[in-house]
Amino acid sequence: MRYLTAGESHGPQLTLIVEGLPSQLPFSKEKVDAQLARRQKGYGRGRRMQIESDQIQVLSGIRFGKTTGAPVALAIENKDWAKWQDVMSPDPDASKAEKRRVSRPRPGHADLNGAVKYGHRDMRDVLERSSARETAARVAVGAIARQVLELCGIKVAGHVVQIGSVNTERLDLTCWSAEEIAEKSESSPVRCLDPDAEQEMIRLIDEAKQEGDSLGGVVEVIVEGVPVGLGSHVHWDRKLDARLVQAIVSINAFKGAEIGIGFEAGKRKGSQVHDEILWSEEKGYHRATNRLGGFEGGMTNGEAIVVRGVMKPIPTLYKPLNSVDIDTREPFQASIERSDSCAVPAASVVAENVVAWEIARALLEKFSSDTADELVQDVNRYRQRVREF
Numbered sequence: 348m349r350y351l352t353a354g355e356s357h358g359p360q361l362t363l364i365v366e367g368l369p370s371q372l373p374f375s376k377e378k379v380d381a382q383l384a385r386r387q388k389g390y391g392r393g394r395r396m397q398i399e400s401d402q403i404q405v406l407s408g409i410r411f412g413k414t415t416g417a418p419v420a421l422a423i424e425n426k427d428w429a430k431w432q433d434v435m436s437p438d439p440d441a442s443k444a445e446k447r448r449v450s451r452p453r454p455g456h457a458d459l460n461g462a463v464k465y466g467h468r469d470m471r472d473v474l475e476r477s478s479a480r481e482t483a484a485r486v487a488v489g490a491i492a493r494q495v496l497e498l499c500g501i502k503v504a505g506h507v508v509q510i511g512s513v514n515t516e517r518l519d520l521t522c523w524s525a526e527e528i529a530e531k532s533e534s535s536p537v538r539c540l541d542p543d544a545e546q547e548m549i550r551l552i553d554e555a556k557q558e559g560d561s562l563g564g565v566v567e568v569i570v571e572g573v574p575v576g577l578g579s580h581v582h583w584d585r586k587l588d589a590r591l592v593q594a595i596v597s598i599n600a601f602k603g604a605e606i607g608i609g610f611e612a613g614k615r616k617g618s619q620v621h622d623e624i625l626w627s628e629e630k631g632y633h634r635a636t637n638r639l640g641g642f643e644g645g646m647t648n649g650e651a652i653v654v655r656g657v658m659k660p661i662p663t664l665y666k667p668l669n670s671v672d673i674d675t676r677e678p679f680q681a682s683i684e685r686s687d688s689c690a691v692p693a694a695s696v697v698a699e700n701v702v703a704w705e706i707a708r709a710l711l712e713k714f715s716s717d718t719a720d721e722l723v724q725d726v727n728r729y730r731q732r733v734r735e736f
């Protein structure tokens with residue numbers, strides 16, 4: 348299973364093609380649109396999210412509410428395009444495009460590197476594609492992947508663990524199901540499970556916004572119901588934990604990811620890290636704890652997958668940093684039109700969906716999947732085999 352996305356932030360639409368889905372998979376446009384709506388919410392977003400109302404248009408690969416096995420093509424409209432047509436069409440109005448030409452690179456964004464690499468004197472040609480607008484497309488494909496996972500009894504949930512200096516480390520989530528985590532985070536404007544931390548996060552975002560500054564944070568994704576043995580120890584690029592880390596760090600502004608207790612493992616002794624193996628009639632093989640976040644040897648071990656990602660603060664600041672104009676090579680301090688001040692809550696939805704995609708991809712690699720029925724039967728047969736091992 349693979350996908351491609353295309354589209355500029357202020358172009359007419361995002362376009363995506365998903366290839367390799369099982370045929371006869373029940374396809375719900377409503378479920379995809381619901382994930383897109385979740386991504387648009389979250390405290391700290393800027394004015395752009397009030398303009399957009401993301402929904403997919405299904406262009407191919409679906410008939411009678413099911414996949415046909417052919418590539419699924421989708422589009423997501425950019426409503427902001429109405430104001431950008433003269434500048435962003437393939438044949439723009441030269442004088443209008445000149446007025447919106449960008450010669451002042453933002454520290455922390457892709458502007459300068461992209462301009463140097465691709466030879467652009469107008470950095471709009473970089474920022475339009477490097478924009479996290481593209482994450483709407485990735486949420487849409489993740490939302491389709493979730494429909495595959497759902498059939499196989501696999502649930503994905505996410506929440507915000509930290510914004511700036513406030514975190515929820517003191518929460519013990521071991522007794523919460525993915526469903527409870529999803530429900531609780533959904534009712535929080537910052538998608539945080541701890542009401543005290545939530546209030547403090549909101550205060551910090553307001554403060555940063557007032558100062559013309561921005562904030563990053565940490566998000567966590569949990570995947571429940573995953574069978575043992577997705578991914579493989581036999582080759583580097585088949586290790587599923589590594590693929591999840593790549594998926595998370597590929598989200599705009601994400602600078603790191605960890606599985607389970609992650610970096611904390613470097614501080615502890617082995618006896619405080621490794622999860623003891625148990626067996627019971629009811630659960631079969633399982634672990635006493637889940638510090639390793641559901642992975643050993645690049646393979647799932649049947650415990651919940653726990654993956655975290657850290658997002659740096661948004662680079663576009665109302666309080667600008669020093670930079671150099673590429674026309675004059677003179678220093679400048681620019682003012683900006685609009686930006687998010689904190690997109691961590693929104694990014695937690697992106698993280699859930701890129702993780703869902705990667706898990707679904709690993710599932711389809713392991714099991715027969717020409718049709719949805721074959722997939723479900725194969726997964727069930729395998730789950731039985733695991734119980735009898």
Ligand SMILES: Cc1cc2nc3c(=O)[nH]c(=O)nc-3n(C[C@H](O)[C@H](O)[C@H](O)COP(=O)(O)O)c2cc1C
Pocket residue numbers: 393455456457477478479482598599600601661662663685686687688690693694697
């Ligand atoms: C949901 C989301 C919203 C974002 N919104 C903005 C924004 O409004 N302004 C901005 O400068 N960067 C924003 N970013 C971050 C930039 O897209 C990102 O920093 C940039 O593409 C450079 O990539 P890098 O930070 O991964 O190096 C956002 C990221 C995400 C995930």
Ligand SMILES: C=C(O[C@@H]1CC(C(=O)O)=C[C@@H](OP(=O)(O)O)[C@H]1O)C(=O)O
Pocket residue numbers: 356393394395396399477478479480481483599685686687
């Ligand atoms: C459009 C989205 O996020 C955008 C991501 C983004 C960036 O630089 O990454 C910059 C902003 O774009 P604009 O300048 O048009 O307001 C965000 O709004 C979105 O999330 O759908």
